[in-house]
Amino acid sequence: MAPEPVMEVKIPPRVDLAEITRSTRDLPPAHYTFKIENFSLLANAKIDNVESGDFQAGSYKWRLRLYPNGNKKNNGDGHISLYLAFSNSNALPFGWEVNVNFRLFVYNQIQDNYLTIQYAKGRVRRFHGMKTELGFDQLIPLTVFNDESKGYLIDDRCIFGAEIFVIKPTGKGECLTLVKQPVIDTYTWKIQHFSALDQESYKSQVFSFGGHKWALLVYPKGNSTEKGKSLSIYLVMEDFETLPCGRTTYAEYMLRVRDQLFGKHIEKKASFHFSNSIKDWGHLNFMSLDDVNALPKGFLVNDTLAVEVQIQVTTVVKEFS
Template sequence: MANLIFENPDDISRSTSDSPTMHYTVKIKSFSLLAKNSMERYETGEFESGGYNWKLVIYPSGNKDKNVTEHISLYLAIEAADLRPPGWEVHAIFRFFLHDQIRDNYLTIEDTQKEERRFRGIKLEWGYDKVIPLKTFKDARNGYLVDDTCVFGAEVFVSKQRSMDKGECLELIKESITNKFVFRIENYSKLTTDFYDSNSFNVGIYKWKIWLGPNGEGIGLGNYNSLHLALANKSSLSAGTKIFAEFTMRILDQVNGRHPSAKHNFSRWFSASSYMHGWDRFISIGSSNLTNMGLLVKDTFVVEAEVTILAVVNTTSSPSLELVSSTSCCYSV
């Protein structure tokens, strides 16, 4: 056996084992062709351990993204689809193996402190950038590469799985979603109800309505028209969902086509508990005033809303901790 030469970072421990328990092995024939065929990264098939699906990720000439050369890089990856709901994470301890085909034992590679690794949405892979130098690996006297064939293995123990009790995801909309809607109110002078609402209209996946108070409300009661924008499907929102919207409301000048005197802008967060925003005092209530401004024609009042969704927040809630007893299973390819 040749002298084994390793770089030994503080976090890697290497030892020899005669018959370790392995949950998965991968046998690679014609190993040298990986590099010749520009296969810089190889992912194995999936295998199950602790109720989750895993795979090995092998860089036969080193992980170039980590500036590694002249070494084999080896990682354990969890199937991303298993990390549901958002925020879920799996804690696991794992070991890698490399078969010495001459002495029929195994080089064992593991964390020095045998610490758990957290697999989650932002960190799906854990492993080692420099598992073994290629010079040591390719030296036939060491038994790791014999007749251009090698065998890697892995053992995975899931210790626990958990999710944050509560969290949220803020999504800023790169290409903002905008829509306009026109609400026509006829027989304005005969309106008697405190509030009138428009048909619903869509902006993105959310439904909205315009609310008109012909006699005002709050500080505008009796002297002003009040106008508000409201979520029409607030009952369908999940708990914690919030929509940040910028909106402009106008009473249209039906004579001259100019609207600046009856236009207001707002930016607000909308949610199931805060589903309506706007103005108690939008414009003076007097019919003569509205008529002179071209806003009331043939006793018809026209309101336009322009709504732009800029951001959405969704929250997640799930059990905080579940301990898992590991099960042994073995796969081979």
């Protein structure tokens, strides 16, 4: 008996890939511009994505979320991934939904025009409680984006943008710069009369880096569960109240206690998104109090402890209009 014919099944392409169009235009984005300097530092940092601050569009607040090496969880490997996100700071009733038609942009600095990416045929997308982020996993291939001759990344700078067609243009934006290791990048705090300290915690003088004010916070006898066991050290963002609602400042830094005799310093890395709700971050159990107080080890000399912080990378955001 002859075999039965095999029915061919055609698998439709992914909707989000099949219904995307790309074009170029001279006009800049009407609603928001997101400029990034020192892009290579962002691409090599320990974060897989970075967000803009909140911006207003009509009666709603939005953000842009960028994956410099692609959103690998959503088929974005090898591409720049860019999304429009509905901000958590929106106060909306249960069952809310917002329908928008939006475009995202990449500026071509050689051609002086914008690569425009949008859903085809003016497709309207719906934001709601279970879907607060929409955009493009494969905005532009990294091989194209990183090729300076193509014009999208020039002198390590690039510009993205957004238009949301439920509002009038705002023209508001921000410039995100990653600052890495300036000439003077280490702050040293020499804590004298260390063995006589009787307060729970002590804070250093304020110092400036990357457009913000910082300080070191030390718990000589340990903090929380490490009391009586460890030295606790934190980096504090002193001007956290100046951050707009919803915005964070990212920093990568090294905390260090200097060995003043033999140069065998104790150091630990840390990284954090500082905000107006969480202003300090570091190590609860930086090193044991036994090691601190062991005079032959060289950490405590003439009853003085030398604590340092080396801020290696931080973001600097400047608003413009």
